[in-house]
Amino acid sequence: MKNHVWRPLFLVVAIVAGILFTRTLLVPSDFGVYERGYMYGWHRKSNEDDWKKIRVKYKTSSGCPECHKDKYDDIKASPHAIISCENCHGPAYDHPNDPQGLHIDRSRELCIRCHAYLPYKNNVRGNIPGIDPQNHYPQAQCIMCHYPHNPVKPNLKYKKTEVKP
Structure with missing residues (x-):
């Protein structure tokens, strides 16, 4: 060749x-x-024991109804039913042994990460009701008006006061 x-x-x-x-x-x-x-x-193969020592961080929502039946029932009857508790409250790896293990985040940013308006109507994310965070009561927390476990119900825990945009 x-x-x-x-x-x-x-x-x-x-x-x-x-x-x-x-x-x-x-x-x-x-x-x-x-x-x-x-x-x-x-x-x-030699690394399997190292992985077994790592604690599981996410436990799913299966253990929540034991202590939080009212909240669990509310969320299962709402549009948030498809969301795991740990999506909003963080990993439950040491809960209930450590009651402070789950963080209750009441910030607007938590809600806005899913509910900021996106103009994508052809996918699932675009079908989530969205707001314009700059104009929709920017000085107020979402929980002032919305009950997070069932956002279609008003939050009766807080006294209704008019918030000016």
Whole structure:
């Protein structure tokens, strides 16, 4: 064969050999798929014990009704039913052992992260009722008028006072 065929072929073989050599240097020998197959993907077998020591942070909403039945029932009957409690209150990894473990954020920013108006009507995010945070009572917290666990109900906890925009 001519040189114009051999040179590119040698170049490709050298690149592939370089990649394989680099892989043997960088990838640990215990990296791969083990007894559970591809269910958990590729991982290092020697690293499993390290991962077992990490505490689970998110517990889902399944444990909430035991102590917070009224709030849980309210949210399950509302448009917020699809939202996990931990989306707003943070991870419940040490709750109820640590009652302060879940943060109650009453800031506008928490609500606005989902309810700021976005003009995307062709997707799910665009269907969420949105407001213009600059013009919709910017000096007031959302919970002054809206009950967060069921926003269609008025928040009767706070005395109704007129807030000027």
